[in-house]
Amino acid sequence: SGGPSGNLLVLIGDPKQAIYSFRGADVYAYLEARKEMERLSKSGQAGLYSLEVNWRSQPELVAGFNALFGGGAWFSSPHGTGTLEIGYHPAESPAKDDLPMVLAADTSRRRALNMIDLTQSASPKHAKPVLSRFIAEEIRYIVDHGGLVVRENNTVPRPLDFGDIAI
Numbered sequence: 001s002g003g004p005s006g007n008l009l010v011l012i013g014d015p016k017q018a019i020y021s022f023r024g025a026d027v028y029a030y031l032e033a034r035k036e037m038e039r040l041s042k043s044g045q046a047g048l049y050s051l052e053v054n055w056r057s058q059p060e061l062v063a064g065f066n067a068l069f070g071g072g073a074w075f076s077s078p079h080g081t082g083t084l085e086i087g088y089h090p091a092e093s094p095a096k097d098d099l100p101m102v103l104a105a106d107t108s109r110r111r112a113l114n115m116i117d118l119t120q121s122a123s124p125k126h127a128k129p130v131l132s133r134f135i136a137e138e139i140r141y142i143v144d145h146g147g148l149v150v151r152e153n154n155t156v157p158r159p160l161d162f163g164d165i166a167i
Contacts, residue, residue: 011033014030015027015030016086027086031086050089052091052092053091053092053093053094054092054093055094055099056100056166058093058102058112060113062091062092062093063093063112064111064113065091065113066090066091068113069088070088075087097154100152100153101151101152101153101164102151103148103150104149104150104157105147105148105149106146106148106149107146107147107148108146108147108148110146116131116134118130135167142160143159143160143161143162143165146160
């Protein structure tokens with residue numbers, strides 16, 4: 001029902017989405033809005049919630065991201081961040097049986113999280129087509145030759161399809 005007027009405003013944000021600055025994303029606007037929401041939450045004028053469970057990724061990938069980003073080299077601990085710092089909040093995974101889709105088989109010999117060395121590129125502009133080509137070739141490989149079989153909501157397992165992949 002919302003506040004006194006019956007209106008409800010829901011704000012959803014992720015500071016790591018500032019990579020979309022070319023589409024107008026602004027990490028500083030996010031940080032200021034979060035600071036204001038924290039203030040309003042402390043006074044009971046707003047609710048502040050974190051999405052802590054990742055329902056769209058395999059647990060192995062979530063664990064890989066937690067290990068990579070949670071070590072302090074990329075992002076600060078969420079408890080020690082200043083006003084203009086982005087902290088990393090480790091994500092959790094639901095039980096595998098609760099995921100909407102699980103990996104039933106995988107003979108791709110690929111790890112859940114991979115690093116690509118683009119240091120040979122002269123600039124980020126030159127690295128983009130190299131990375132794009134790598135991603136396209138990797139998707140083609142895992143769909144056509146990776147031996148990945150998925151199962152949705154306890155249905156019959158089926159081969160991975162291009163529609164199952166999000167970038």
